Amino acid sequence: MFVFDKRLLYPVNVERPDPRFGQIMLEHYGGKDSEFSAATQYLNHRSNMPNRYLRELLGLIAAEEKSHMEMIAVAINKLGGPPLSYINSQGVPWNINYVDQSLDPIAMLQADAEAEIRARVLYNLHFTMTTDPGLKQMISFLGSREDVHKHLFQKAQALIIQGAAPDQYNELIREYRMSLQV
Numbered sequence: 001m002f003v004f005d006k007r008l009l010y011p012v013n014v015e016r017p018d019p020r021f022g023q024i025m026l027e028h029y030g031g032k033d034s035e036f037s038a039a040t041q042y043l044n045h046r047s048n049m050p051n052r053y054l055r056e057l058l059g060l061i062a063a064e065e066k067s068h069m070e071m072i073a074v075a076i077n078k079l080g081g082p083p084l085s086y087i088n089s090q091g092v093p094w095n096i097n098y099v100d101q102s103l104d105p106i107a108m109l110q111a112d113a114e115a116e117i118r119a120r121v122l123y124n125l126h127f128t129m130t131t132d133p134g135l136k137q138m139i140s141f142l143g144s145r146e147d148v149h150k151h152l153f154q155k156a157q158a159l160i161i162q163g164a165a166p167d168q169y170n171e172l173i174r175e176y177r178m179s180l181q182v
Contacts, residue, residue: 027088120146
């Protein structure tokens, strides 16, 4: 279940308009390694994940990715960027081939960890492309959340490989929730 809260997960402060950087930020909105791609992939993997705790984890992270997408949309609008659409910074439309279609739990979690790594690399690049302190803070926050998600996906893989008891996965849910308190 998803719940809408009009508060953003993290504040989006933009010092001054920068339409060029707004265009660049479309990569995070509708590009290959975007928040939309991640949320879509995780929801699909959630639907095919046999372990109920991992289904819950994927649902929680997918919902968070949607909140990241909302932050990106607010930033693009404040920057005076182009109208929002599911395109990348070059105007190429989003496509379903950006979403991993694996059905094996280990393969799904590997694809999810890799998606987080690619998103982090993209955030790191875009962090260097702006001097706006508010945007730098937001991008830094988003990058750190990608690290948390990657860690949890890798930990989930390790539990599967170890043959952990199903309830041992519940620790992942607690760890995820605790990561939001920091």
